[in-house]
């Protein structure tokens with residue numbers, strides 16, 4: 001068997017590997033607390049589940065248009081108007097199975113040998129993996145702890161050259177919980193005027209999960225880049241729907257037909273009944289989202305306080321998403337060593353910072369999308385294991 005060369009360049013998302021290892025340890029009878037996977041621990045709100053079941057009973061069993069059902073695309077446009085204060089054309093919205101397809105399509109659309117794509121590091125691992133798979137050069141945008149894991153916009157602009165095709169911005173961010181401040185986006189967008197050949201992919205999948213004084217500023221609020229901005233969002237995180245597989249992409253007018261063609265060549269469409277559930281999520285009551293955000297916020301404050309009390313750990317306060325990303329260099333262990341030690345000896349699943357890029361060395365990701373009780377028990381175990389190590 002000879003695989004295509006590109007297969008050797010394909011990375012992975014370690015959170016899924018950790019999940020498999022955690023499940024295997026559980027199957028051996030070990031008690032594992034999983035703070036590794038980025039999935040909310042709440043049930044999908046009942047009105048959404050009911051809408052999905054009803055849709056199946058009502059006969060939503062078939063292919064939908066590749067871009068998605070018109071009423072679902074209209075619901076996305078209403079949601080964008082409400083939460084981002086921007087009018088968009090539902091014809092430029094494509095409903096896809098999860099957040100990932102929009103990322104996959106955008107990177108495959110622009111990446112090829114001889115081109116460059118800028119992406120956040122540490123960042124969601126699929127960016128780097130897909131960029132390399134496409135043949136493009138993956139150019140990291142450094143996210144540093146001292147800046148609350150945001151970037152220096154001037155530094156980003158300085159990395160752009162004539163080979164740069166795509167720039168990926170993720171705010172609020174995985175794995176750091178960082179939120180890019182408006183001032184940084186202002187400078188970035190102003191500078192992009194000099195680089196009209198660069199398209200922007202804004203991964204805003206955590207847009208509703210921001211806390212305290214932090215504000216999510218969408219790149220959609222900059223009309224000057226609207227004709228070269230792709231927005232990725234979805235239902236997974238906001239509505240606790242990771243297993244339903246539903247997301248949306250907003251594409252510039254010139255790109256939507258290309259995105260549709262990629263969809264036709266890969267998924268055909270998102271599942272019909274799931275789309276109907278997605279419309280209910282956007283149009284129905286939002287109380288469940290508010291409750292989840294309140295719970296995440298409470299856990300966020302507590303997990304950071306507890307992490308900072310562990311010798312060798314120091315953790316900046318994340319402003320969004322549901323991740324804490326402590327600096328663990330004081331333990332004397334590498335990210336990977338600590339990840340494995342905690343999984344094997346404390347029964348606590350976390351993800352090594354290096355799973356999110358080379359610049360994640362020295363950090364460990366804790367997802368606080370788990371009950372406060374679990375979080376406190378997990379951190380107690382971490383303290384215990386480190387004390388004897």
Ligand code: PLP
Nearest residue numbers: 038098099100124174205234236
């Ligand atoms: N983008 C970011 C930044 C993420 O963290 C994730 C999931 O963890 C995704 C996209 C993909 O979302 P989905 O599970 O809906 O494909």
